[in-house]
Every structure is written in structure tokens, then in C-alpha cells.
Amino acid sequence: MPQPRRLRRFFSVSAISKAGQEIVLEKDETRHLRDTLRLEVGERCLVTDGKGKEAEARIEGFFLDGRTRLILETVVASAGNTDKLVLKVYVAIVQKNKLDYLIEKSQELGVQEFIPLETERTAVKMSEQNQGKVLLRWNKIAQEAAKQSGSLDLMKINVPQSFKESLLAISRNETTAVFHPSESAIPFSDWTNRIQPCSSLHLFLGPEGGFSEKEISFAKNLPHCEAVSLGKRILKTDTAYLGVVSSLRFLFS
Numbered sequence: 001m002p003q004p005r006r007l008r009r010f011f012s013v014s015a016i017s018k019a020g021q022e023i024v025l026e027k028d029e030t031r032h033l034r035d036t037l038r039l040e041v042g043e044r045c046l047v048t049d050g051k052g053k054e055a056e057a058r059i060e061g062f063f064l065d066g067r068t069r070l071i072l073e074t075v076v077a078s079a080g081n082t083d084k085l086v087l088k089v090y091v092a093i094v095q096k097n098k099l100d101y102l103i104e105k106s107q108e109l110g111v112q113e114f115i116p117l118e119t120e121r122t123a124v125k126m127s128e129q130n131q132g133k134v135l136l137r138w139n140k141i142a143q144e145a146a147k148q149s150g151s152l153d154l155m156k157i158n159v160p161q162s163f164k165e166s167l168l169a170i171s172r173n174e175t176t177a178v179f180h181p182s183e184s185a186i187p188f189s190d191w192t193n194r195i196q197p198c199s200s201l202h203l204f205l206g207p208e209g210g211f212s213e214k215e216i217s218f219a220k221n222l223p224h225c226e227a228v229s230l231g232k233r234i235l236k237t238d239t240a241y242l243g244v245v246s247s248l249r250f251l252f253s
Contacts, residue, residue, distance in 0.1 A: 050154030
């Protein structure tokens, strides 16, 4: 006997509330639903709003402008954020392909907030006029990663911020780590032993050349900020990032 086809997941820009609600999928999601997967009127799919709610929905029809009309049938809500750590990561802007890759892996690893960072040694700059287009691409990457990993919560992606303004915006009662290869920095293993479950962590990872001495000096003068070392090896930004986030997720899962 043939197995029932697995329901495919799509993202809605509208919040999901209750059964019977009408939801409209935008053009990109419609192309995937209708043109790639060839789903038809009357068939069912899953739809999520990226804010912890998901529903089984029935395809009611396709609009002439390239969107899809869905009717929600069964709505489920996630149990809220069950992660023992809230991870907010600040990553120096690197090459396009590497940053796209980090966005994807951040969503898979359950990072709650991703902030591209402008530092004194950042080699890649993002113009303000391109920010909107880039953010759209990043959010699309995060959505696809959420579909694959089954996450109902979509990571928040911010516009680029400077190193200094990012640090000053953090509350003094929240743990902040600036990863820097220095003899005076706390070893990563020692730092993780201090972390309390259910903490909110702010993680700063610099560009290929590391943070400047001026930036490190500024960070050390803040009472809630510590310099943390990943050892003597010189790691690329993306390697260090994945190592830190993965370790924290598995240590506090």
C-alpha cells in the first residue's frame, strides 16, 4: 500500500491564528508549491509564520498575480523557545558566499538573532542602498533552512551594525563574549563552565585579521564583556563561528 505523501512546508508573511483563517502565499512560495512541486487545488500542505505557529492547510486556488490562497484546517503552536540558551551572534561581514552559508547554518543551529558586524578590519563593506535586497536574500536562505530543519521559529536577521554600537546596546546583565586570540583571554572551555542554563549570550566574532587592539580595549572596559580564546590556532571567521555555535548548542541541548 503506497505511503501518504509527506506534507511540504511553506512560509507565510501573515501571522497564523486559528483554523478557518485564509492565508495568502507570496509569489516565490507559490512558484515552489505550484511550479516545482506541482501541488494542485484541493491538496494539502503545511504553512508556518516563522513565529512558532504552523498549520495544515488546504489549497483553495491560485490568484492571477502569482499568489496562492490557502485555508487553514489545523493549527499547532510550538511550546515556545525550549532552547537552554538564547544565542545572539555578531559576525564580521565576510565574502558573500561565506555569509550566506553562515546564515543557513545559524538557522539550522537555532540561533535566535544574527547581526552582521562592521569592524575596523572588515574587508567587505555593505552599502545602505543594497541592504534591503541583501536582507531579502538572507531571510529567504533562513526560510529554506528552517524548512529543512523543521524549525517553526525564524531567526531574526538585522542590518549591519558597528562593533561599538552593538556592544553599547547590550544590557549589562547579559553575558557577552568577544572571541580573540590573546594570552589574557579566558579559554573557551573555562568560559562555558560559567554559563548558566537559560542564559542569553551575545557572541562577537571578528574578521580574518581579528578585532583591532582598540576594539578589544573598548570591549574589556565594559563590565559585562569578556575576551574569550579558542586556543592558539588561527581560525577563519566561518570556522570559528561554526565551532563556537555548534559547541554551545550541543553542550546545552
